[in-house]
Every structure is written in structure tokens, then in C-alpha cells.
Amino acid sequence: MNNQTNEQSNEQREAAAQAAIEKRRARLKNESTRIIEIANNESYSALKCIHQLSVAGGATEATYIAIEQRIVVDQDPAGAYHLALLAQNTPDLPIDARQLIELVVNKGDNHQRLALLKTYHYRQLSLSKRRF
Template structure:
């Protein structure tokens, strides 16, 4: 019986330690969220920095995502829109209008961003992306798009291809540029 009491006490101590760690993490995320909300609200063109810090922190409050989305829209930041749209597509309960972000990238972004959307979104707006790339008369981008759509005519994106055991990788938005 004495061993059982020691085990129970040890289990309670471990549970208390885990709960303390959870509370510390929660407080850290709240503090990070407040910092990111302030940055997004006050610093133009800060969306990519916010998204990076959000990723490093491992999450944030819903209000943080909303503030970053508002910064992206206010700045018409296609790079921020791309990254935030990918986050929203991979985490469906985020309070983000991914469709608005995707349309921003397609309508105002460059062909590299459009091709990245085509390859990385689970269900990209293939016809809209195709229309903009064809209208650009950019031979290289048209060739890349056609090559991709030839092996994936439905445009299901990398997630589908990986799930189907087809070799592909998530394509970075800015190859060769290292974000700090």
C-alpha cells in the first residue's frame, strides 16, 4: 500500500508539473499574440514578420490571425496573403477568409506566386490562375503551369499528390530568398 501511495503522489506531482507547463505556454502565447497584434496594427508591411513570429511561437490567439489578415489586406501584400492563405488552408478553423487572400494573390501577385498557389493549395482556383498566367504572356510561367497541369490536370495541389504517393514537394514562394 505504501508503494501505491508513492505512485499516486508521483502521478499527482507529474500532473501538476504538466499543468504548470501548459499554463506557462498559454501565458507565453498570449504575450506573443499581444505583441503580434500590436505589430500588425501599427507597422505597415509587417505581415511576413508577423507570420514568421507566429510560426516560431507555435500559435496565437484568433485575434492575432485577424490582425495579420487585416494588415495583409490593408497593404495589399501578396506575399503575406500567400503565406496566410496556406496557413488557413492547412488549419480550417482559423478566422481567416482564405478565399479573399487567394484572390489577392491571383489578381495582384506575380506568376511565381500564382504557380506556388497552384502547386501548394489543396484545391486551388485552377481556372482563375490559368487565366491570369496565360494573359501575362510569360512563356516560362505558362510552360511551368502547363507541365504541372499535364501531370495533375485537376490541380489538386501537393497535398493530394503526396497523399497519392506521387513525388512532389511544397514549393517555396521565393526560391533562393532566405527569410530572416
């Protein structure tokens, strides 16, 4: 009887944990959809999207791609700088960090350039450094 009660309790905990995971997934998917809409429809919205992404605690790959595309279309060095920092801390993001770094080096302000030099390893910026 005790064994059966423990088994049921474990199953209930597993079911509750799975339900919590599914709820979080659904919330992230909804937030991602909202952020993608902002990125696709509002010029210079990259910083707003990155902030929303941080508040949500993550997002889908498509969200990161939409933000990167917004940055490239707008040629937004501030957005590029912040997304490049995210990419450094999360190496499996589906974005081209080199492209973002190039944008910061070519169009960003000196503060952003120096911060990237301090943040990234020398060899990661070796190609960009010549333009700096």
C-alpha cells in the first residue's frame, strides 16, 4: 500500500512538473510571437525586442533571427552591440555574431567599440580590428 502511494505521489509530481514545462513553453512561444511581430513591423525596435526577450526569460530561435534581421535592415549599432553580447554568453544562438560585430565596429560609437574589444577575444575581432 505504501509503495502504491509513493508511486502515485511520484507520478503526480512528474505530471505537475511536465505541466509546468508545457505552460512555460506556451508562454515563451506567445512572447516570441509578440516580439517577432514587433521586430518585423517597427523600425529601430531591436533594443525594445532584446529587452522584451530578457523579461520573457528566453525565446524561440525565430525570435533571435527576427531581431538580427531588424538590426541588419536598420543598420542599428546599438542593437548589434547588445545582441552580440548575448551571442557571446549564449554561443548556440542562431545569429551571425561576426556580422553584428562588424556593424558595431563600422557604425557604432567609441564606447561600444571599446566595450566589444574588452568583451571579445582578440582573435574574434582580428578581421574587424583593422577597420577600428
